Amino acid sequence: MSWKKIRIAGVLCGAALLAAAGSAMAAEKPKVAFVPQIVGIPYFNAMEAGGKKAAADLGVDFVYSGPVDTNPVDQLQIVETLLNQGVQAVAVSVLDASSLAPVVEEAKARGAKLFTSDSDAPDSGRALYVAQATDEDLGHTIIDELASRVGGEGTIGIVSGEATATNLNTWISFMQEEAKAKYPKLKLLEPQFAGGTAERAAQIATDLMTANPDLKGIIAVASTTCPGVAQAIETAGKVGKVIGTGYCSPNTAKPYLKNGAMGFTVLWDPSALGYLTVWAGKQLVDGVTLTALNKVPGLSQPVSYDARTGVLLLGKPAVFTADNVDQFNF
Amino acid sequence: MKLTSLPKARILVLFVLWLALLGLLAMFAPAFFQPAVLRSILQFSTVLALVSLGQALVVLGGGAGIDLAVGAMVSLVAILSMLAVRAGLPGFLLPPAAILLGGLLGLGNGLLVTRLGLLPLIATLGTLFLYGGLALALTGGGPVPGVPAWLFPFGRGTLGLVPWHFLAFVLPVFVLVALILSQTAWGRWVRAMGFRENAARLAGIPVSRVRLLLYVTSGLLAGMAALVTLAWFGSARPNIGQNLELESLAAVLVGGVSILGGAGGVFGVLAAVLFIVSLKTAMQFSNIATTWQVGAIGLLLILVLLIDRRTVRWNA
Numbered sequence: 001m002s003w004k005k006i007r008i009a010g011v012l013c014g015a016a017l018l019a020a021a022g023s024a025m026a027a028e029k030p031k032v033a034f035v036p037q038i039v040g041i042p043y044f045n046a047m048e049a050g051g052k053k054a055a056a057d058l059g060v061d062f063v064y065s066g067p068v069d070t071n072p073v074d075q076l077q078i079v080e081t082l083l084n085q086g087v088q089a090v091a092v093s094v095l096d097a098s099s100l101a102p103v104v105e106e107a108k109a110r111g112a113k114l115f116t117s118d119s120d121a122p123d124s125g126r127a128l129y130v131a132q133a134t135d136e137d138l139g140h141t142i143i144d145e146l147a148s149r150v151g152g153e154g155t156i157g158i159v160s161g162e163a164t165a166t167n168l169n170t171w172i173s174f175m176q177e178e179a180k181a182k183y184p185k186l187k188l189l190e191p192q193f194a195g196g197t198a199e200r201a202a203q204i205a206t207d208l209m210t211a212n213p214d215l216k217g218i219i220a221v222a223s224t225t226c227p228g229v230a231q232a233i234e235t236a237g238k239v240g241k242v243i244g245t246g247y248c249s250p251n252t253a254k255p256y257l258k259n260g261a262m263g264f265t266v267l268w269d270p271s272a273l274g275y276l277t278v279w280a281g282k283q284l285v286d287g288v289t290l291t292a293l294n295k296v297p298g299l300s301q302p303v304s305y306d307a308r309t310g311v312l313l314l315g316k317p318a319v320f321t322a323d324n325v326d327q328f329n330f
Numbered sequence: 331m332k333l334t335s336l337p338k339a340r341i342l343v344l345f346v347l348w349l350a351l352l353g354l355l356a357m358f359a360p361a362f363f364q365p366a367v368l369r370s371i372l373q374f375s376t377v378l379a380l381v382s383l384g385q386a387l388v389v390l391g392g393g394a395g396i397d398l399a400v401g402a403m404v405s406l407v408a409i410l411s412m413l414a415v416r417a418g419l420p421g422f423l424l425p426p427a428a429i430l431l432g433g434l435l436g437l438g439n440g441l442l443v444t445r446l447g448l449l450p451l452i453a454t455l456g457t458l459f460l461y462g463g464l465a466l467a468l469t470g471g472g473p474v475p476g477v478p479a480w481l482f483p484f485g486r487g488t489l490g491l492v493p494w495h496f497l498a499f500v501l502p503v504f505v506l507v508a509l510i511l512s513q514t515a516w517g518r519w520v521r522a523m524g525f526r527e528n529a530a531r532l533a534g535i536p537v538s539r540v541r542l543l544l545y546v547t548s549g550l551l552a553g554m555a556a557l558v559t560l561a562w563f564g565s566a567r568p569n570i571g572q573n574l575e576l577e578s579l580a581a582v583l584v585g586g587v588s589i590l591g592g593a594g595g596v597f598g599v600l601a602a603v604l605f606i607v608s609l610k611t612a613m614q615f616s617n618i619a620t621t622w623q624v625g626a627i628g629l630l631l632i633l634v635l636l637i638d639r640r641t642v643r644w645n646a
Binding site for chain 1: 361364366367370373374377470473475485486559562563564565567569570572573610611614615617619620621623624
């Protein structure tokens with residue numbers, strides 16, 4: 001008896017499908033969606049806010065939807081549904097690069113644009129990648145900013161997270177490259193690795209200051225090491241003598257920027273990234289060919305586009321200081 | 331209370347829920363009814379359907395049977411079989427290796443429950459963390475790429491609107507298990523021991539052996555599910571099976587299987603799997619935040635069980 005009912009349901013379902021299959025969707029405004037890696041964290045909330053602002057400015061319908069856990073299956077399901085909804089351009093902050101390829105095919109078959117933002121899947125066939133900042137710029141900026149604050153000379157300590165983290169090591173190598181090329185009197189100490197804990201970072205930072213009384217600055221490379229490094233400078237009474245810095249989000253760094261334990265931090269502005277993502281989606285829908293340098297209304301600097309790699313670059317990293325940190329919330 | 335009243339009542343509830351969902355969609359989101367959505371629902375149903383079938387068998391067998399490790403088994407099988415491929419396992423052996431590995435992990439669960447006499451809830455909670463933790467530890471949390479490309483059509487291709495893995499795995503195993511449950515002595519044993527374990531033992535049914543086999547079957551099905559994820563995504567991910575334990579349990583209960591064992595059928599479970607995936611897709615389609623979707627599954631579960639209680643009272 002139960003089986004029969006399920007069969008009836010199946011038939012009804014099928015009939016409904018057939019009846020509605022022909023109904024086409026008509027959208028007045030172009031629809032652009034962004035799928036983050038996870039919803040409910042400040043970083044992606046900031047991207048959403050930027051996307052909303054761009055949607056209002058550009059006359060776009062903006063959909064923001066992402067998984068509750070960092071689960072690639074859920075993310076893929078969301079992307080597929082957005083395509084089925086008739087969204088013309090879908091941006092994804094990719095969780096698993098290899099899982100994107102099948103939906104890229106699907107998007108192409110539907111005439112929709114699938115592109116990546118914040119995290120890329122280079123070999124998936126995506127339309128383009130909206131990148132936040134290059135590793136090179138992140139490495140160079142922190143050294144340039146620090147050098148200008150210490151007068152181009154002095155000893156600098158580096159506290160990183162895991163020794164195996166590729167992105168952190170890349171940033172460190174670009175720091176070393178910049179220091180060597182531009183600031184011969186700036187001495188970068190060998191990086192110390194704190195793993196994932198703030199306590200260990202505080203310990204290492206304290207030891208660095210004890211071992212090097214002439215230390216001028218400490219760079220917290222992993223975001224998890226930011227509070228530890230800043231607190232160590234505070235506890236050692238070296239505020240003003242040692243400049244703390246690193247790749248720290250404004251919300252993490254705000255108290256330390258305000259009390260001087262950190263001079264500045266470097267990262268990118270996720271709300272600008274969200275803004276650029278929606279702008280890029282609009283260009284894809286409109287079929288605009290991007291040029292090497294693009295003026296984006298709403299963003300202060302023009303954005304560069306590399307047609308070979310398909311990377312649309314937000315620009316130089318943002319520098320957060322005590323003066324501007326209150327404008328950001330992530 | 332009759333033995334069959336409970337599943338029947340729940341199947342009726344499921345049927346009403348299906349109608350309500352389709353009705354609401356027809357009214358508010360008619361664009362939902364397009365072939366691509368049906369294809370998408372089936373595509374995302376396979377993994378849940380396979381592990382839910384295993385879950386259903388374990389629950390049916392009674393003895394407080396539950397398999398919380400289904401998702402962790404999917405994750406660990408995916409990781410282990412890809413590590414094996416990287417270590418030199420010939421690609422054509424990947425499918426049997428994955429299914430076999432799943433069976434072995436299921437055997438682990440079964441031994442804990444039947445030989446060591448651990449409560450299934452505790453035993454499989456333990457292996458949920460053990461298997462899941464191992465999958466993360468072996469990879470440091472990152473994916474393992476390198477699935478042989480010839481597997482992709484199986485994970486991504488369709489026949490008409492129906493994905494190949496749905497045709498090749500889901501339909502055959504559900505029909506096979508339904509036949510075994512209804513036509514063979516084994517099937518009758520499973521229901522009998524789920525309904526009255528002591529009576530089953532007295533009747534000479536090898537309860538422990540059957541139960542061990544049920545956990546192994548759940549593992550084999552998790553292995554098949556893992557294989558589907560590999561062919562679909564092209565890489566193994568250590569958290570690919572996340573949340574499957576609760577979703578499969580929801581599908582089993584909504585599908586009319588009694589949590590106490592003994593009563594229920596597998597096609598109700600398949601209908602419930604399709605309903606849960608459709609509901610999630612429909613909510614997604616209506617731009618309801620994903621954070622609500624998790625809650626909706628929980629609400630659905632409570633709703634079904636509530637209606638169930640009322641029905642049981644009426645019948646009693």
